Amino acid sequence: MKFKTKLWKRGKMSFATTVPHIVLLNLDPESKKYNVIWEYDDRSDKWTVSPSS
Numbered sequence: 146m147k148f149k150t151k152l153w154k155r156g157k158m159s160f161a162t163t164v165p166h167i168v169l170l171n172l173d174p175e176s177k178k179y180n181v182i183w184e185y186d187d188r189s190d191k192w193t194v195s196p197s198s
Contacts, residue, residue: 168194 148165155161172179180197 164194172196 148167150163150165152160152162172181181194182197184193184195185191186193
């Protein structure tokens with residue numbers, strides 16, 4: 146599955162992007178606030194997102 150999103154500059158060294166809804170299926174951002182952890186795996190060349198504890 147692939148998603149195309151926009152990336153825009155927020156500051157001198159800061160960027161932002163949108164997150165496809167399907168990425169958030171295991172979370173409930175509508176009723177809870179989350180701090181999330183983004184991890185990149187060099188071997189699989191993939192990003193994952195998970196809630197932090």
